Amino acid sequence: MSALAAIFSASMLAQTLGASVPYICAAQGGVVSERSGVVNIALEGTLLSGALAAVAVAHATGSALLGVLGGAVAGGAIGMLHALLVVKGRIDAIVSGIALNLAAAGGTRVVLRALYDSSSNSPSIEGFRFGATGAGGGAMLVRAVASPLFIASVAASIAVMFVLARTRFGLRLRACGESPFAAASAGVDVDRTRVAAVCLGGALAGLGGAALSFEQHQFQSGMSGGRGFIALAAVIVAGWRPGRAALACVAFAALDALEGSLQGESRALHDVVAMLPYAATLFALAALSLRKGAWVAAPPAGLGRHPD
Amino acid sequence: MKREHEAEALSVVTGLAAGWLAFAVIVWLHGESPREMAGLLVGGTWGTAYGAGQVIFKATPILFCGIAVHIGLRAGLFNIGAEGQMTIASLVIAAVGASLGASTPALLAVPLMLGCAAIAGALWAAVPALLRAKLGAHEVISTIMTNRIADALVGVALGLGLAEKGTVRSADIAKGARLPRLEAFLPSLRGSAANTSVFVALVVLLLATVLWPRSRAGREQWLVGLNPVACAAEKISVPRRLAEALIVSGAVAGLASAATVMGYKGYYEGGLGAGAGFTGLAVALLGRGRTSGLILAALLFGTLDQGGLALNAHIPRESMQVVQAVVIVAVALGDARVRAFMARMPRPAAAAKAQP
Numbered sequence: 001m002s003a004l005a006a007i008f009s010a011s012m013l014a015q016t017l018g019a020s021v022p023y024i025c026a027a028q029g030g031v032v033s034e035r036s037g038v039v040n041i042a043l044e045g046t047l048l049s050g051a052l053a054a055v056a057v058a059h060a061t062g063s064a065l066l067g068v069l070g071g072a073v074a075g076g077a078i079g080m081l082h083a084l085l086v087v088k089g090r091i092d093a094i095v096s097g098i099a100l101n102l103a104a105a106g107g108t109r110v111v112l113r114a115l116y117d118s119s120s121n122s123p124s125i126e127g128f129r130f131g132a133t134g135a136g137g138g139a140m141l142v143r144a145v146a147s148p149l150f151i152a153s154v155a156a157s158i159a160v161m162f163v164l165a166r167t168r169f170g171l172r173l174r175a176c177g178e179s180p181f182a183a184a185s186a187g188v189d190v191d192r193t194r195v196a197a198v199c200l201g202g203a204l205a206g207l208g209g210a211a212l213s214f215e216q217h218q219f220q221s222g223m224s225g226g227r228g229f230i231a232l233a234a235v236i237v238a239g240w241r242p243g244r245a246a247l248a249c250v251a252f253a254a255l256d257a258l259e260g261s262l263q264g265e266s267r268a269l270h271d272v273v274a275m276l277p278y279a280a281t282l283f284a285l286a287a288l289s290l291r292k293g294a295w296v297a298a299p300p301a302g303l304g305r306h307p308d
Numbered sequence: 309m310k311r312e313h314e315a316e317a318l319s320v321v322t323g324l325a326a327g328w329l330a331f332a333v334i335v336w337l338h339g340e341s342p343r344e345m346a347g348l349l350v351g352g353t354w355g356t357a358y359g360a361g362q363v364i365f366k367a368t369p370i371l372f373c374g375i376a377v378h379i380g381l382r383a384g385l386f387n388i389g390a391e392g393q394m395t396i397a398s399l400v401i402a403a404v405g406a407s408l409g410a411s412t413p414a415l416l417a418v419p420l421m422l423g424c425a426a427i428a429g430a431l432w433a434a435v436p437a438l439l440r441a442k443l444g445a446h447e448v449i450s451t452i453m454t455n456r457i458a459d460a461l462v463g464v465a466l467g468l469g470l471a472e473k474g475t476v477r478s479a480d481i482a483k484g485a486r487l488p489r490l491e492a493f494l495p496s497l498r499g500s501a502a503n504t505s506v507f508v509a510l511v512v513l514l515l516a517t518v519l520w521p522r523s524r525a526g527r528e529q530w531l532v533g534l535n536p537v538a539c540a541a542e543k544i545s546v547p548r549r550l551a552e553a554l555i556v557s558g559a560v561a562g563l564a565s566a567a568t569v570m571g572y573k574g575y576y577e578g579g580l581g582a583g584a585g586f587t588g589l590a591v592a593l594l595g596r597g598r599t600s601g602l603i604l605a606a607l608l609f610g611t612l613d614q615g616g617l618a619l620n621a622h623i624p625r626e627s628m629q630v631v632q633a634v635v636i637v638a639v640a641l642g643d644a645r646v647r648a649f650m651a652r653m654p655r656p657a658a659a660a661k662a663q664p
Contacts, residue, residue, distance in 0.1 A: 034661060040517070085637060090644040090647075091641050092386075092635065092644075098635075099633040099636040099637045103588060103630050103633035103634070106629025106630045110334070110624045110626050110627050113376070114624075136462045226459075232452070233453065266467050267463050267467040268463060268467030270466075271462075272460070273458045274460045275461070279453075282457075285445040285446075285450055286443055
């Protein structure tokens, strides 16, 4: 099979869609949080914590669904913490984000040791099992598309698009992000709206974490591996818009799948592919600042600003 | 002015108290006695000459990165990229050091290596610096990206021939390019990896806290950090000063590789020194930009790092990362609280009159 055929095969598409789920969920979490005006670089730690919580709950209860819920709740808790520190405590969102990422990196290892007496990985879990069996490209694609978590990520994207564009809460959220002063003077409780948004965003990212560990059928320490930052990159490349962010996530996931298909190739090539999302984001940042193309949008004007 | 000192002291005390509390809670959750564990932690670090040496060894790259982050912070910049700048500098000096002749004298090799490290760090920081100065792109996002790219470049460089055949580490650097360990002068430190790069760090620290604020560039960077609008009105080129601050910060972060590549291993391998850049942020926040503050903060985090190893049999050493995170948050929280509190304080009458 030629390289080109390998790239455009059904199994490749299936891998891309499978890999895109954590990215999409985390990116939607980032969109919701940042559109409300709170910078969220804690996505990385949120993914990691969500991944561990999902496995821990699924392992304890034997229910995959409860596991996913556990991941979302853990993510929501981290989002809540970030929101309280930034919005109520008025500490810098970057400082809070770095501290939360650090705490998540260390904390998940501590919990892993406490729960399973291992410093590297959890026992394996069942996860969701369904759909066509078999190793063929077609069967893989069916499994990927029918996966509950993939469906959840698509639903989350559509929901975020709808909520931001069409609902009262979404309008208020965007107002807080664009101009917290104006929103406050119009009677919107900026702090409360932001706490709600960042908490919701955290829950979405936690869902992404669940997808990450369910895909591997176990938790491995440090398994987020920079995916939270890639999701953040997708948010920026997409100009803070949910639909485009999801598409950017699929594109970045395709690079993941491409990297996976490079088995046997040199490590250098792997790493060149791995750095592409980040390089793309640097270019997008440059383009964003130049405002040359209409395809990049400005960040929310009130990002990182407080109403007083 | 006095009130400001009190406020600073308060936020540092808050940070340390919260850190202790977090430590106690984690230890207690593991069913151990906090006092006993604290005793072990201190005994395993400052209790022996070896332990103290290890703390100094761990604190050195952290101090470099703390100074780097501080240089950015005083200009109002968050250099999250110290991690990547250090990584790139490590790669560069590993390559340079390995290519030096075996008989290169230290007097030539060491300054050359330090220069290369600083230049490599500065160049890697120049990418976000130029993006910020020319295009206004936020340095936090771009340095996150350059960190990740630096990480990937490690694999590329090692894969493309920097690594010795069949290994994942670079070749040994020339003997003259190595910084001697302290045990060569103080036999009681035997076995500890503390090395003379700590003196380089102290010199850089003094340059950064004493000399730099007195230079024109350093002073203007500080002013830009205080009030960019006023600076622009005074015809200070704000973008230029910001870019310079980030580049100087990158150079110092690059020098951190002296502690790891030149002082510790004598070669580079993936992950060497990882995390120092982020801990540097904590050091800069806790150190409040003071000479003594930065040293004490670096020693504190070095102690936690080394102490974590001493406690590992009882509680996971990763707990120390959680303690570190709590300290960062508490210091920042104390700071924000103090600032909000001071803003509400009634102004002295003279100052109030001067307001338009």
